[in-house]
Amino acid sequence: MRWIWIDKFLEFRSGQFARAIKNLTLAEEHLHDHFPGYPVMPASLIIEGLAQTGGILVGEAAGFAEKVVLAKIPRADFLGVACAGDQLIYEVTLKDLRSEGAVVEAKAFLEGELLVDAEIVFAHLDNSRANQIFGPKNFVFTQQLLGILDLAKAQQRAREADELAANNGQPHQPTGS
Amino acid sequence: MPTYDEIFEKVQATLVDALGVDDEDVTQEATLQGDLGAESIDFLDIVFRLERNFGIKIPRGELFPENLVADPEWVSDGKLTGKGISELKSRLPYADLSKFAANPDVEKIGDLYTVDMLVHYVQSKLAA
Numbered sequence: 142m143r144w145i146w147i148d149k150f151l152e153f154r155s156g157q158f159a160r161a162i163k164n165l166t167l168a169e170e171h172l173h174d175h176f177p178g179y180p181v182m183p184a185s186l187i188i189e190g191l192a193q194t195g196g197i198l199v200g201e202a203a204g205f206a207e208k209v210v211l212a213k214i215p216r217a218d219f220l221g222v223a224c225a226g227d228q229l230i231y232e233v234t235l236k237d238l239r240s241e242g243a244v245v246e247a248k249a250f251l252e253g254e255l256l257v258d259a260e261i262v263f264a265h266l267d268n269s270r271a272n273q274i275f276g277p278k279n280f281v282f283t284q285q286l287l288g289i290l291d292l293a294k295a296q297q298r299a300r301e302a303d304e305l306a307a308n309n310g311q312p313h314q315p316t317g318s
Numbered sequence: 319m320p321t322y323d324e325i326f327e328k329v330q331a332t333l334v335d336a337l338g339v340d341d342e343d344v345t346q347e348a349t350l351q352g353d354l355g356a357e358s359i360d361f362l363d364i365v366f367r368l369e370r371n372f373g374i375k376i377p378r379g380e381l382f383p384e385n386l387v388a389d390p391e392w393v394s395d396g397k398l399t400g401k402g403i404s405e406l407k408s409r410l411p412y413a414d415l416s417k418f419a420a421n422p423d424v425e426k427i428g429d430l431y432t433v434d435m436l437v438h439y440v441q442s443k444l445a446a
Binding site: 212213215216236237239240241242244262264 | 335336338359360362363365366369370378
């Protein structure tokens with residue numbers, strides 16, 4: 142199993158906002174244990190997906206020069222459950238970014254309804270220490286992963302939507318948030 | 319310019335959100351780590367919240383300096399030397415060092431981060 146808890150980016154606005162998709166399927170082993178006969182996506186894995194969406198948003202904002210790690214979840218409210226066959230939409234907004242780290246507002250939606258509302262704090266790993274522990278390779282963001290997630294296409298779509306909105310003289314409104 | 323008490327109330331609310339503690343735990347004398355259970359990563363969260371709640375900019379290391387005892391010569395037998403204490407004073411100008419100076423145990427440096435220190439720091443930023 143690969144530790145990738147989002148399937149694709151739908152929208153990606155550098156330093157501002159990211160929207161990703163996560164499809165839940167019965168091919169995922171954990172759904173058979175959580176729970177037998179009632180396949181519910183574990184809340185911790187929804188948080189992981191939100192953190193991956195947010196982590197890439199934060200990392201891209203600094204040109205992937207920093208190693209971004211989840212530091213703290215000050216708040217997370219769960220309003221329901223998602224089951225096999227459901228499609229989750231993760232929306233993450235960058236609230237604050239500084240040299241030590243960042244904070245994001247992260248929401249998960251199921252069929253347009255808010256399912257999870259959370260706040261996530263990320264830290265930038267001290268590069269000299271991280272290099273000692275993990276080597277110079279950026280273990281968080283690899284080009285292969287970003288390619289699979291269609292990051293570039295999502296950025297391109299966001300740019301086109303902005304241009305269209307500008308031509309129509311209308312400001313961009315992120316949908317679904 | 320808000321009063322000390324007004325700033326204290328906002329700092330209190332900030333710490334309740336950041337650390338999940340109760341209002342009454344956040345007294346002026348409470349230490350962030352010892353009394354309120356803050357860990358190192360909470361300091362980053364506190365900085366974000368103070369910036370947002372007060373509309374101030376907190377440069378890296380200004381409120382919570384990294385590597386407080388930067389020079390091993392500032393310590394002797396587990397206690398800060400006179401030079402160490404004066405260096406600490408200059409790095410933590412908003413902390414009350416009077417009690418600490420009587421018994422400058424290195425292990426107790428964390429106790430200098432108090433709610434009162436945050437209020438004084440914010441006060442100075444708002445006055446600037």
